[in-house]
Amino acid sequence: MSGEQSGWLDALWFVACVVALVVMFAAALRLRVYGAGWRRWVLRLGVIALALGATLAANVAVYRHDAHLDFTREEAFTPSREAADIVRSLQEPVQVVYFYQKENAAGRAAVTMLELLERLNPNLSVEAVDIDRNPGRAGAAGVQLYNTAVISTATHHLQVVTTDDREVALGILRALRQRQPVVCFVTGHGEYDIDNFEFHTHFEGSHTHSHNSEGVGLVQMQQHGLGRLRRAIEKLGLEPRKAELRPGQPLPKDCAALIDANPRTPHIPAEADVLRRYLEQGGSYMLLVEPDFAIDPRVAAVIADAGARVGDGVIVDPQEHYFTDDQMIAITRYANHPVTRAQALSFYPGARPVEPAPRDGVKAVALFASSAKSYVALDRMRYHEAATTAPKRAYSLAVAAEGRLVAGASPYRMIVVGDADFASNSFFPYLANADIVLAGVSWLLREERLPTLKPPVEVLPLVTLTNAEVRWIFILTVILLPGAVACAGLGVWLWRRR
Secondary structure, eight states: OOOOHHHHHHHHHHHHEEEEEEEEHHHHOOOOOOTTTHHHHHHHHHHHHHHHHHHHHHHHHHHOOOOOOOOOTTTTTTTTTTHHHHHHHHHHHEEEEEEEOTTTTTHHHHHHHHHHHHHHTTTTEEEEEEETTHHHHHHHTTSSSEEEEEEEESSSEEEEOSOOOHHHHHHHHHHHHHOEEEEEEEEEEOOOBBTSSSSSSSSSSSEEEEEESGGGOOOOOOBBHHHHHHHHHHHHHHHEEEEEOOOSSOOOOTEEEEEOOOOOOOHHHHHHHHHHHHHHHHOOEEOOOTTTOOOOOHHHHHHHHHEEEEEEEEEEEEESSBBTOOEEEEOOOOOOTTTTTTOOOOEEEEOOOEEEBBBBTTEEEEEEEEOTTEESSSOOOGGGTTTTTSOOOOEEEEEEEEEEESSSSBEEEEESOOGGGGGSSSTSSSSTTHHHHHHHHHHTTTTTOOOOOOOOOOOOOOOOOOOOEEEEIIIIIIIIIIHHHHHHHHHHHHHHHH
16 A cells, blocks of 8 residues: 555544544433433443443544644645655665754754654654753764764664755665665766866856856856766765776776766767777766767767767757746656656756667657757857748657667666756756756666655745746736726726716
């Protein structure tokens, strides 16, 4: 039985017990005890005993089928869905000892969330310890800070300092890992650096807010980084590492996945052979490539043999774009694939087309595409000129492929996305961008069946709207509502003139 079905069943038990008690109370008010003398007293005692027994049974039923009700719109007193899914999936015992200060409101709230999670699975054991009252217990566990969760499994022990139930759930995932997969990031071609600072790294100037080439001539700036992605990978229990495509040398054998995020200088032909051997040995590869990058023909041939064909130009979508930028593609519909299943709105600031190229032994799927009114412009600075002549159709932005490059080779997996900025520090935490990247990494690692959880990233709250939503809000608030008021006033004026 799923956790959602169990919750509904507990709620039905609770409602049934309350209804039974109300019915018993109403019946007792109208109950008449007949007889006289000792028989009357026996009947009275029997009714009292029956009522006490029924009340005790109802309390036992309610206790064993306790229901948690949260009437706040934000579900402030309910554990996050991701943390609950992870707890429900536990197959082995996990103990969480949470050290907190009883006077601290955030610590008490965290204890409440952990106790609610404990109800979801008997394999999770939660114990709350007040450090001020039990300093010896904290010292024995090596705890030095308030709000520290000590997570223990049969083989691992780790500490997580947090008041967020999602962080504790991430700690549980790390503690349950039997091995620590290595995610290698390609370097040597000006790719995004995983050691980059975790903040917005684009250019702000008098010309405009831009991530494009117009800011390059005005200021020398640090490139976008993948610091936020690196930290998210570490919180998931993975090990990020840098690697180079060295001609004549194979990639490290422990590279469970290889990510090449926004190369800026061309690959040399010999590096294509390194990539081909890696895929033939069953490797997993993710390429995030920008529209203005010229892919080496031999590397493009390897990618095409693996199931993806990278096109030229930048996709322009006048219909489905984010805010007012036609080149910032907004995606709301996805293919039925483990990477994109149940994903929300994501956006891609400047993307090139990537089409699937399936063949015998290779399965390729387009993960998401632009709207049917989009087109491709070869010059992103003069894209308006191509609007009248370029063919209009839906263009795929990302492809997931798997199979065997040659007969007898190990099965590989590959993801190619025609944009890299969406995974950078600037855009990673917003909307579903982080979910797409992390789900892609999980699929490459062949962990798509495991519960997924995006590590929390600190960002300011935003209201995000697509261009269509902005247009309808404008029509409603600026045209329809004032127009309705004007029409009502005109109608009243005409009616009074009669």
